[in-house]
Amino acid sequence: MxxxxxxxxxxxxxxxxxxxxxxxxxxxxxxxxxxxxxxxxxxxxxxxxxxxxxxxxxxxxxxxxxxxxxxxxxxxxxxxxxxxxxxxxxxxxxxxxxxxxxxxxxxxxxxxxxxxxxxxxxxxxxxxxxxxxxxxxxxxxxxxxxxxxxxxxxxxxxxxxxxxRPLREARDAFEKTYFEFHLAKENGSMTRVAEKTGLERTHLYRKLKQLGVDLSRNKRGGA
Structure with a gap:
């Protein structure tokens, strides 16, 4: 080995x-x-x-x-x-x-x-x-x-x-996948994702929209 x-x-x-x-x-x-x-x-x-x-x-x-x-x-x-x-x-x-x-x-x-x-x-x-x-x-x-x-x-x-790929594009792709992972893991709960990622909830929501994360797929328990 x-x-x-x-x-x-x-x-x-x-x-x-x-x-x-x-x-x-x-x-x-x-x-x-x-x-x-x-x-x-x-x-x-x-x-x-x-x-x-x-x-x-x-x-x-x-x-x-x-x-x-x-x-x-x-x-x-x-x-x-x-x-x-x-x-x-x-x-x-x-x-x-x-x-x-x-x-x-x-x-x-x-x-x-x-x-x-x-x-x-x-x-x-x-x-x-x-x-x-x-x-x-x-x-x-x-x-x-x-x-x-x-x-x-x-x-x-x-x-x-x-x-x-360009650095900005690579970071955006990285962050998008990162947040999609945590959304799926927390069943779409924005509160829990905010706690897990260390972001204020309003900033988190803006970030997700900016990255083009589809929030409709994670609406279960999304409070």
Whole structure:
């Protein structure tokens, strides 16, 4: 099976992910900070990395950028966070992440994301993925070819977010799917969706209209 590097400053998260992935037959290495992650990535050349965003020394996005700019992003990276936002997820994909999982991570979503990550082709040569965004986001090339973002925990686990489009258009598509997911999950309740997404209800309604979200499909319990 695969060799997977888990990078997270929380001991409990590292232990849980290690147990799950080991049970699935994978080899697992653990790092609690960016320094350890750098060393392990260089030594073991993992097939996939699970990388926490919020770490005390160097955050995951910064480490992801570093790997991309130095040509070391030769493996799929799945970002993890308990405080994820749309902006954070979009930024992660700009710099080469292939998926974003929201904590607490369910077993099903973790295994699906890992399976999809390992099914991706190996590192792409610069410009090899014609029509797709540059994996590093800075035009340097040489990173892991990422045509789409699977937002496992943050949105529907089946959602594929195409990156080969203008940023504004991509963000609108991302946000539309995000709000449609929460509307469906809360049976159309604007009150509960406002609470879940942290938006004031009037602002939420304007946002949904702006994005073209069809509210008529979610009128059950829509108070």
């Amino acid at each position: 695969a060799t997977i590097l888990v990078v997270d400053d929380e001991l409990g998260i590292r232990a849980l992910l290690s147990e799950i992935l080991t049970d699935e037959g994978h080899g697992v290495e653990l790092a609690e900070n960016a320094a350890q992650a750098r060393a392990l990535r260089e030594r073991m050349r993992p097939d996939l990395v699970l990388l926490d965003i919020w770490m005390p020394d160097v955050d995951g996005i910064t480490l992801l950028k570093e790997w991309g700019s130095t040509g070391q992003l030769t493996m799929p990276v799945i970002m993890m966070s308990g405080h994820g936002t749309i902006d954070t997820a979009v930024e992660a994909t700009r710099f080469g992440a292939m998926a974003f999982l929201e904590k607490p991570i369910t077993l099903q979503k973790l295994l699906r994301a890992v399976e999809q990550g390992l099914a991706k082709p190996t590192a792409a040569a610069p410009g090899a993925a014609a029509g797709h965004a540059d994996a590093t986001g800075d035009g340097s090339g040489g990173g892991y070819g990422v045509p789409a973002l699977n937002l496992g925990g943050a949105l529907s686990s089946e959602f594929s977010f195409e990156l080969d």
